[in-house]
Each structure stands twice: as C-alpha cells, then as structure tokens.
Amino acid sequence: MATPISSKRRDMTAHPIVTTLRRVFRDRTDAAMEPASLTSRRAAAMARFVELGLPGRRDEAWRFTNLQPLTEARAAPASMAETGVDPSLLAAHRLPGTAHRIVVANGCVRPDLSVIGELPLGVWFGSVVDAIDLRPDLSDTAFDVSDTIGARPFASLNAALFTDGFVLAIDPGVVLTHPVEITYLGKSGACHLRNTIRLGTGSQATVVETFAGTGETWTTAVTTIEVGDDAKLRHVKVQAEADAAIHFALTRASLATAASYDGFLLITGGLLSRQDIQVAMTGEAANLTLNGAWLLRGEQEATVAPSVDHQAPGGQTNELFKGVHGDRAHGVFLGSVMVREGADGTNARQLNRNLLTSPTARVDTKPELTIHADEVKCGHGATVGDLDEAALFYLLSRGIDPAMARHMLIEAFAAEVFDTAALTPQIDAHARRYLNAWLGAGT
Amino acid sequence: MTPILEIRDLHARIAGGREIVKGIDLVVNPGEVHAIMGPNGAGKSTLSSILAGKPGYEVTAGTVSYLGQDLLALAADERARAGTAMNAARRGRGEPELDAAQTLKAVRAKLKLLDIGDDLLQRPVNLGFSGGEKKRNEIFQMAMLEPRLAILDETDSGLDIDALRAVSNGVNRLRDPARAIVMITHYQRLLDYIVPDHVHVLSEGRIVASGDKTLATDLERHGYAHFVEAA
Numbered sequence: 001m002a003t004p005i006s007s008k009r010r011d012m013t014a015h016p017i018v019t020t021l022r023r024v025f026r027d028r029t030d031a032a033m034e035p036a037s038l039t040s041r042r043a044a045a046m047a048r049f050v051e052l053g054l055p056g057r058r059d060e061a062w063r064f065t066n067l068q069p070l071t072e073a074r075a076a077p078a079s080m081a082e083t084g085v086d087p088s089l090l091a092a093h094r095l096p097g098t099a100h101r102i103v104v105a106n107g108c109v110r111p112d113l114s115v116i117g118e119l120p121l122g123v124w125f126g127s128v129v130d131a132i133d134l135r136p137d138l139s140d141t142a143f144d145v146s147d148t149i150g151a152r153p154f155a156s157l158n159a160a161l162f163t164d165g166f167v168l169a170i171d172p173g174v175v176l177t178h179p180v181e182i183t184y185l186g187k188s189g190a191c192h193l194r195n196t197i198r199l200g201t202g203s204q205a206t207v208v209e210t211f212a213g214t215g216e217t218w219t220t221a222v223t224t225i226e227v228g229d230d231a232k233l234r235h236v237k238v239q240a241e242a243d244a245a246i247h248f249a250l251t252r253a254s255l256a257t258a259a260s261y262d263g264f265l266l267i268t269g270g271l272l273s274r275q276d277i278q279v280a281m282t283g284e285a286a287n288l289t290l291n292g293a294w295l296l297r298g299e300q301e302a303t304v305a306p307s308v309d310h311q312a313p314g315g316q317t318n319e320l321f322k323g324v325h326g327d328r329a330h331g332v333f334l335g336s337v338m339v340r341e342g343a344d345g346t347n348a349r350q351l352n353r354n355l356l357t358s359p360t361a362r363v364d365t366k367p368e369l370t371i372h373a374d375e376v377k378c379g380h381g382a383t384v385g386d387l388d389e390a391a392l393f394y395l396l397s398r399g400i401d402p403a404m405a406r407h408m409l410i411e412a413f414a415a416e417v418f419d420t421a422a423l424t425p426q427i428d429a430h431a432r433r434y435l436n437a438w439l440g441a442g443t
Numbered sequence: 444m445t446p447i448l449e450i451r452d453l454h455a456r457i458a459g460g461r462e463i464v465k466g467i468d469l470v471v472n473p474g475e476v477h478a479i480m481g482p483n484g485a486g487k488s489t490l491s492s493i494l495a496g497k498p499g500y501e502v503t504a505g506t507v508s509y510l511g512q513d514l515l516a517l518a519a520d521e522r523a524r525a526g527t528a529m530n531a532a533r534r535g536r537g538e539p540e541l542d543a544a545q546t547l548k549a550v551r552a553k554l555k556l557l558d559i560g561d562d563l564l565q566r567p568v569n570l571g572f573s574g575g576e577k578k579r580n581e582i583f584q585m586a587m588l589e590p591r592l593a594i595l596d597e598t599d600s601g602l603d604i605d606a607l608r609a610v611s612n613g614v615n616r617l618r619d620p621a622r623a624i625v626m627i628t629h630y631q632r633l634l635d636y637i638v639p640d641h642v643h644v645l646s647e648g649r650i651v652a653s654g655d656k657t658l659a660t661d662l663e664r665h666g667y668a669h670f671v672e673a674a
Contacts, residue, residue: 389498397495398584399523 015054020075022050024190025160034132041143045159052153061276064332064364065303069272070246074218077163078106078189085113085185093212093240097426099181100125107163107191122171122203125180128194131167138169138196152276154248158220162194165221168207172200172228179206179427186213186241195223199231199259206234208427211269213241225253225261229283232260236427240434241269243298250276257283257312264421265292265321266431267302268438277306281343285314291421292321293414295438296329296361303332306350310343310373317348322417324410325354325361333365337380341372350380355413357387357406407439445511446470447592447623448494453505455493462503463489465648471592474620478634478659479627481645482667487627490645491596494625496522510591553586557613575606582613593617595626599633611636631663644670 025046031039054070055062085105090113094101102125103113109127119125124135131139143159166182184193191213199205211219219241227233239247247270253261265275279288294302308317323331333352354363367380387409395405414435418428448471455464463486471477481487493500494507496519507514514522541549554561559579572580578598585593595614599607614624614637626637634642634656642658643650644667652658652670662670 393495393497393519396519397497397523398588399520401520402518405520 017070017072017075018050018053020072021157021161022046024075024077028161030163035136037140038132038143042160045156046161049153049156049160052156055153061305061334064330064334065274066272066301066330070218074190074216074246076189077161078186078191078217085110089185089212089214090183093183093185093210095179095181095208095210095426095430098178099208100176100178101181101183102127102166104164104166104182104184104191104193106186106189107193109164109166120174120176122174122200123176124167124169126167128162128165128167128196131196135167135169138167138198143194152250154220155222155250158192158194158222158250161190161192161220162222163192165194165196167196168205169196169198170200170203170205170231173202174200175203176205179208182207182209184209184211184213184219186215186217186219186245188215188217190218190220193219193221195221197223197225197233197235199227199233201228201256202230203228204232206236206424206427208236208238208430210238210430211241211247212238213245213269215242216244217241218246219248221247221249223249223251225251227253227255227259227261227286229257229259231256232262234262234264236264236423236431237266237275238431238434239265239267239269239273239275240437241273243269243271243300245270245273247273248276249274250278252278252280254280254282255286255288255315258285258287259283260287260289262289262421263291264417264423264427264431265290265304266434267292267294267296267304268434270302271299272301274303274305277304279306279308279317281308281310281312281315281317284312286312286316288315288317288319289421290317290319290321291417293323293417293435294321294331295324295410295414295435296331297326297438297441299328301330301332303334305332305334307334307336308338308348310337310339310346310348313343314345315343315347317346317350319350320417320420321352322414323352323354323363323365324357324414325363326357328358328360328362330361331363331365333363333367333382335367335380337369337378339369339371339373339376339378343373344375346373346376346378348376348378348380352382353413354382354384355386355410356384357410411435411439444472446472446508447510448514448625449506449508451506453490453493453507454503455489455505456501456503457489458499458501463648464493466505467645467648467650469643469650471623471625473591473623474618475641476618476624476626476637476639477641477643478639479625479643479645479650480629480631480659480662480667483629485645486648487645488596491594491625491627494522494594495519550587553583556616557583557586558609559583574601575603575609578602578606578610579613582610582617586613586617589622591622593622593624595624597627597629599628599630607633608636631659634659646670 057063100117101115103110168180255261290306296302325331335350337348337350339346350367352365363384365382367382369378369380392405450467450469453464453467456462502515639656642654644652
C-alpha cells in the first residue's frame with residue numbers, strides 16, 4: 001500500500017517517526033474494546049497518514065514550520081500508568097467560578113477529577129470514550145468527519161490514534177448558562193485528542209479549553225464544530241503548555257445560517273505549536289469573530305493559521321491576531337479568507353499585528369484574500385514593529401524602570417485583543433492569568 | 444541653600460551630529476519658576492531632552508547637578524525617581540508608601556484640586572484623548588508624583604484658550620516653596636497665566652538675556668531678533 005504521492009514526499013514518509021508511529025498504532029491495546037467500525041476507520045486513517053508522511057518545507061502551509069523537535073521519543077503514548085495529577089497544578093489552571101468541568105490527563109478524560117455538575121435538559125457533555133458507548137450517534141458523526149480534506153497528515157494520525165477527548169452536543173433552543181471547561185494536563189509522550197462540539201438551532205454555549213501540560217509532551221487535538229442556524233458558540237482556547245511541548249491543533253467549524261462563532265486564542269506555551277482553524281461559512285449571514293494573541297520567547301515557535309471560506313451571502317468575519325516575539329522566538333501567521341462566487345455582501349476583516357522585542361526574533365505573516373464575488377467588503381493587513389521608543393521614554397521619564405516600562409507596553413499591545421474580544425469577567429480573569437504569568441516571567 | 448538645578452557651561456549635540464547647546468549656565472532655586480523662551484532651533488527642546496535623559500543626545504562639556512548630585516550620571520528613570528515617582532519619592536522623604544486604597548484616595552483628591560472629572564479614571568491610558576486632555580493628564584501626573592523639579596516643555600502647544608487656562612491653573616496650584624518649575628515655550632501667552640520669577644532668552648544654544656517677567660513683555664514687543672542681535 002501507500003505509494004508515495006510524489007518524490008518530494010518520499011523522504012518524509014521515510015522519516016523514522018513514521019515507523020515509530022506505525023508501531024504505536026499496531027501495539028494499541030484498546031482496539032478490542034471499541035466498535036469494529038471505529039477500528040476500521042482508524043486503520044484507514046493510519047494508512048492515509050503513512051501515505052502522506054510528515055509535511056515538509058515544500059508544503060506551502062508548513063514551509064515556515066520547523067519539525068525538528070518532533071523526535072521519535074515524542075511518539076510514545078502518554079503513559080497510562082502515570083495517573084498522578086498535582087491538585088494544586090489543576091487548581092492553578094481552572095476557570096474561576098462556576099463551570100461544567102472535564103479534566104483530561106495524559107490523553108484520557110479523568111472522571112475522578114472532572115466535575116460536570118448538573119446540565120440542562122438537552123445538553124450532552126462527556127468524554128469521547130463514554131460517547132462511543134452511550135451516544136454512538138454523536139461519536140459516529142464526529143469520527144466520520146473526514147481527515148481526507150486537504151492532506152492533513154496530523155489530522156489523519158489523530159483519527160488513527162486518538163485516545164479520548166470531549167463531546168458537547170446541545171439540542172435546539174437550549175442555552176447553556178455556565179461555561180463548559182476542559183483542562184488538559186500532560187506530563188510526557190503523545191496525547192491525541194478528538195473533540196466535538198455540536199450546537200443545535202438557536203442554542204448557545206461557551207467552551208473554554210486550557211492546555212497546561214508540564215513536560216516534553218506532544219499533543220494533537222482535532223476539534224470538529226457545527227454551529228446550527230442562529231446558534232452562538234464562544235470558544236476560548238489557552239495553550240499554556242510547558243516550553244518543551246509540541247502542540248498541533250486543527251479546529252474545523254461549519255457555521256449555518258445566522259450562526260455565530262466567537263473564538264479567542266491565547267498562546268504562551270510550547271516549543272513548537274500550530275493552531276489551524278478552518279471555518280466554513282455554509283449558511284447565510286453567518287458571523288465569525290476570531291481574536292488571538294501569542295507571546296513567545298526563548299526558542300518558541302508558534303503558527304496560527306485561520307482559514308475562512310465564505311460560501312454563502314452576507315457573512316461577516318472579523319479577525320485580529322497579535323504576536324509578541326522575544327529572544328529567538330518565531331511566530332507565523334497564515335491567514336486566508338476565501339469569498340466564493342455568490343457569497344455577496346460578505347464583510348471580512350483580517351488583521352495581524354506583531355511586536356519584535358529582540359533583534360533575533362522573527363515573524364512571518366501572510367494574510368491572504370481570494371474573492372470570487374462582486375458585492376463584498378474585505379480588508380486585510382499585517383504590521384511588524386518593535387517597541388515604540390517615544391512611549392518607552394515617556395514611561396522612563398516618569399520614573400518607571402526599563403523592565404517595567406517594556407512590560408507595560410507589551411501588556412498594552414496584547415491587551416487590545418482582550419478588549420476587542422469582550423470576554424466575560426470570568427473568562428477574562430482566567431485568560432489574563434496566562435498573559436500576566438508570561439509578562440511576569442521576564443521580558 | 445542648595446539649588447534644585449545647577450547647569451554649568453553645558454554643551455551638547457545630537458548624537459553624531461552638530462552642536463546645538465553651546466554653553467548654557469542656569470541656576471534654579473527652590474520655589475522659583477523659570478521660563479525659557481526662544482525661536483525655533485534655539486536648543487530649547489534639546490535642553491529639556493538632555494535634562495530628562497532622552498536617548499540620542501551627547502553632552503560634550505559642562506555639568507548638571509540636581510539637588511547637588513550629578514544628574515547626567517543617572518539613567519532617565521533614575522532621574523525621574525530621584526525627584527518624582529510617588530512611592531519612591533515618599534521613601535526618599537522618609538514617608539510611608541501609599542497602598543492601593545490610599546493611592547486612589549490621593550488620586551481623587553488631586554483630580555479635585557485640578558478640576559478634572561473622575562471619568563478620567565475609567566478610560567484607558569491615552570486612548571482617544573484630545574490634545575487638551577493629554578496635557579491635563581500630564582499635569583495630573585505631575586500632581587501625583589509631586590516632583591521637586593518639573594520641566595514643562597511646550598506645555599501650551601496645541602491648547603485652546605480654555606485648556607490653556609485649565610492647565611495653567613493646575614500648574615499654579617502646584618507652585619510650592621520646595622518645588623521649582625522650568626517652562627519652555629515659544630509664546631509669551633503662557634506667561635500671562637503662569638507668571639515666572641525669571642525669564643531667559645535662548646538663542647543659538649546660549650542664554651542671551653535673562654530678566655524678570657518684564658523681559659517676556661519686551662520680547663513680545665520687539666521679537667527675538669532684537670535680543671539675538673544685541674547678544
């Protein structure tokens with residue numbers, strides 16, 4: 001099987017980690033406990049991964065990404081035996097106040113640490129493992145969402161190897177008052193997580209995901225989101241894993257008529273991370289908001305790649321992403337907005353602003369627009385700059401020391417994203433903890 | 444009595460560029476308000492930049508002492524703290540630091556003193572402030588920091604007459620026997636509102652005339668050229 005697609009792939013399929021991952025797949029022990037249909041889907045996904053191999057520098061979407069840290073050691077499954085979770089670590093990463101909480105440790109939902117609490121009628125929130133048992137209708141559609149679109153090797157790998165994840169499904173008209181929270185803690189090895197969010201017509205929910213592993217982990221997270229007609233989803237993601245972590249996330253959302261998806265992303269952790277966000281605006285007058293910031297230092301590299309596909313008329317997209325890069329950090333923004341023929345009245349704004357606080361830091365930014373409709377309003381832009389010397393001197397001349405002055409200017413730069421996102425006080429407090437922790441760790 | 448500011452034979456240039464300040468001598472004592480006037484390019488802003496420690500300037504000769512210490516040896520933020528920065532200054536005076544609640548109380552008291560509305564506190568710093576609001580905010584910061592020496596560089600620029608009056612009232616209320624103020628301005632107009640004890644005319648990097656407030660009136664009548672030629 002698996003004839004290499006082209007010669008450029010050949011060396012990547014031969015990458016030693018691919019061999020290791022095939023062995024990991026073969027050695028899976030939980031296959032006996034799952035439906036045969038899932039097992040065969042996994043096998044097909046693994047075959048696709050092996051065929052695709054790792055993405056290389058010649059893949060446009062990956063050409064700025066350095067995969068070198070992805071060593072074979074990372075491929076070992078997160079130890080199932082490793083069950084200890086430091087309660088103070090968990091407490092430090094929890095959303096303050098009331099929430100329906102799931103904790104995922106080393107790739108598996110931990111019922112003993114999860115406090116889901118009372119859910120309104122018409123809401124299903126639980127682990128993927130439970131969904132397979134109890135709600136095969138939900139898990140089936142989730143796993144069936146094809147990873148074959150667009151040759152995404154890590155999505156295929158995730159489909160083959162996922163161990164758990166969460167499923168949130170809300171019936172039409174149901175409004176979930178309190179946020180749903182998923183806290184991910186990893187210590188070492190690979191965690192492959194597969195998540196599903198489905199909002200029925202007119203329903204509303206807020207989902208907050210916090211990734212806070214402590215070791216040399218490798219996380220792949222694939223999240224499939226369907227927002228029904230007139231439904232509203234706020235989706236907040238904080239990636240604050242250890243500086244040694246590798247994190248590849250793919251979020252695929254589809255927005256029906258007048259549906260609204262309001263995303264907020266904050267990245268402070270990880271040695272190598274990617275957030276691919278693909279949004280299909282399938283219904284008329286859908287509304288997409290994406291606000292995000294990454295704050296990097298040391299050798300950190302982060303890629304944020306939102307890709308929006310306006311397929312229907314009257315859609316709105318508002319994107320603001322801001323990057324802060326110190327030391328030898330490297331940020332990448334690959335934004336694309338496509339407006340298809342007939343998607344008239346589309347209004348799309350895409351903006352990426354970057355701060356380089358060190359001469360050795362680097363950013364690559366590529367906001368792109370492709371327009372095939374006539375009556376549209378689209379704008380995109382990118383900026384790269386260093387700290388404003390005049391503003392810095394202003395603060396110094398009022399007695400603020402240089403480190404604090406830089407800190408204040410960086411905070412003000414990043415805070416715009418928080419202000420624009422207009423988070424609830426509960427979520428704002430949570431997200432700002434990570435911003436402040438990053439700033440407090442020195443600039 | 445130790446002067447607050449003592450400048451002796453100060454020469455300075457823009458880093459790597461031509462000399463702009465060519466031998467300034469100035470002594471400012473506690474309680475005094477000095478006005479430094481002069482045409483464009485006289486070196487007024489260079490002087491204030493050097494005193495504040497702004498990067499990009501080189502002192503080539505002379506000394507500047509602030510309360511007897513070498514001002515030029517300090518970094519910009521150290522200079523500011525030497526006489527300002529509320530809690531640092533309070534420590535320096537042997538007073539206890541203010542906690543958050545006390546600070547807010549002090550903030551409200553100063554806002555009241557300067558006739559600035561409390562709504563200033565609810566706004567992000569310098570976001571969407573008009574020119575006049577920015578200047579008032581500056582004066583408010585000065586009131587909070589309680590500096591021994593304030594250098595007001597072109598504080599009057601871009602202000603309409605109401606804003607000028609408000610800013611001037613603020614400065615006048617901060618006049619104090621222990622505090623000195625150096626104002627740098629193009630126009631005599633500001634001096635109708637903040638009446639200086641001493642007026643200096645700066646031209647081509649030197650002080651060419653010094654006098655009391657009547658010097659400003661003469662300047663207004665005869666123009667700078669009269670003094671520059673006389674020098």
